[in-house]
Amino acid sequence: MLIFPLINDTSRKIIHIDMDAFFAAVEVRDNPSLRGKPVIIGADPRETGGRGVVSTCSYEARAFGVRSAMSSKEAYDRCPQAVFISGNYSKYQEVGRQVREIFARYTDKIEPMSIDEAYLDVTANKLGIASAVKIAKMIQYDVWQELQLTCSAGVSYNKFLAKLASDFQKPAGLTLILPEEAEGFLANLPIEKFHGVGKKTVERLHEMGVFTGKDLQGLSEMVLIDQFGRFGYDLYRKARGISNSPVRTDRVRKSIGSERTYAKLLYADEDAKVEISKNAKRVAATLAKHGKQGRTIVLKVRYADFSTLTKRRTLDEATAHFEVIERIAYDIFDELVENTSGIRLLGVTVTGLESDDGRLDLLERQE
Numbered sequence: 001m002l003i004f005p006l007i008n009d010t011s012r013k014i015i016h017i018d019m020d021a022f023f024a025a026v027e028v029r030d031n032p033s034l035r036g037k038p039v040i041i042g043a044d045p046r047e048t049g050g051r052g053v054v055s056t057c058s059y060e061a062r063a064f065g066v067r068s069a070m071s072s073k074e075a076y077d078r079c080p081q082a083v084f085i086s087g088n089y090s091k092y093q094e095v096g097r098q099v100r101e102i103f104a105r106y107t108d109k110i111e112p113m114s115i116d117e118a119y120l121d122v123t124a125n126k127l128g129i130a131s132a133v134k135i136a137k138m139i140q141y142d143v144w145q146e147l148q149l150t151c152s153a154g155v156s157y158n159k160f161l162a163k164l165a166s167d168f169q170k171p172a173g174l175t176l177i178l179p180e181e182a183e184g185f186l187a188n189l190p191i192e193k194f195h196g197v198g199k200k201t202v203e204r205l206h207e208m209g210v211f212t213g214k215d216l217q218g219l220s221e222m223v224l225i226d227q228f229g230r231f232g233y234d235l236y237r238k239a240r241g242i243s244n245s246p247v248r249t250d251r252v253r254k255s256i257g258s259e260r261t262y263a264k265l266l267y268a269d270e271d272a273k274v275e276i277s278k279n280a281k282r283v284a285a286t287l288a289k290h291g292k293q294g295r296t297i298v299l300k301v302r303y304a305d306f307s308t309l310t311k312r313r314t315l316d317e318a319t320a321h322f323e324v325i326e327r328i329a330y331d332i333f334d335e336l337v338e339n340t341s342g343i344r345l346l347g348v349t350v351t352g353l354e355s356d357d358g359r360l361d362l363l364e365r366q367e
Contacts, residue, residue: 006240006242013132014119014132014162015153018154023041023092024057024058028058040057040058040084042084045076052071054066054285066082068285103118121246156177158244160238160243161177186213187213191205191216196234216235256350257348262344280326294350296351
């Protein structure tokens with residue numbers, strides 16, 4: 001692989017806005033009696049026989065270890081006093097639209113990542129304001145005054161750092177990372193906090209003795225490329241605050257999926273279905289977060305001999321419901337020709353996405 005010189009574009013002014021516990025915050029705003037209580041957006045397991053998945057939850061619930069994509073049953077076990085709300089996604093989508101209208105007062109360069117977060121390039125903005133920090137504060141003020149919701153903001157010269165910054169002081173925080181501060185900020189960051197570094201990569205980095213950004217900065221580019229391929233190339237640069245991806249205003253998400261590879265092969269159908277269910281839960285939670293639903297359910301199975309089957313089924317109506325996704329994935333699995341060699345990978349994906357008001361992919365298209 002060719003080694004390219006380090007080119008760091010520090011000329012841009014990027015803001016990442018992330019709404020704080022968005023779905024739960026909307027429910028608390030609209031029902032003040034919920035204020036201060038652990039609120040979970042997801043089916044109440046006491047009413048569903050233990051089924052359901054957490055879309056999101058308030059910070060009071062997070063204090064008990066409740067997280068997005070967790071099963072509702074586990075969330076209840078951790079926090080039995082929680083208030084479960086099934087969720088009103090059309091309402092959340094409308095509030096999300098109102099938030100994006102606030103963004104649009106300042107810039108047209110907006111890249112929504114989901115219903116509750118977006119990148120804004122304010123290098124050249126509509127109000128001619130030189131300070132990106134000032135714009136971030138004005139957005140936070142507008143969101144609070146007009147919608148009675150809080151958001152956290154990260155400000156830096158690229159999207160990677162802006163995203164890390166917005167996560168740094170939640171809720172209602174604002175963090176600025178200047179070019180001369182980037183490497184020091186990253187050096188002190190646990191490697192699992194690096195945006196885009198997944199659990200498997202974290203495990204491999206830990207095996208290499210890498211636990212912080214400083215550890216990562218100590219590895220050569222060739223070592224990282226040798227271990228992680230193209231991603232190693234990116235890791236080397238991100239550890240130094242280099243990420244030149246522009247804010248994209250035409251981002252459209254075509255599918256949402258979850259897959260896992262298993263070090264210990266799966267042989268029993270029951271074990272495979274447990275893993276299919278876990279993937280379906282993660283997909284359902286992500287669909288909810290993005291305000292999406294889809295018509296086609298895809299099951300991917302890779303066996304011990306690395307042969308891979310991908311089967312899909314298209315529904316008459318789009319869905320985002322965990323139970324439907326799980327049932328269809330189970331049906332597809334049951335129809336597969338028996339293979340006794342063991343399963344190495346399972347994945348569930350929903351495609352044919354549309355916004356949950358029936359409009360195809362309009363939620364993330366900002367043109």
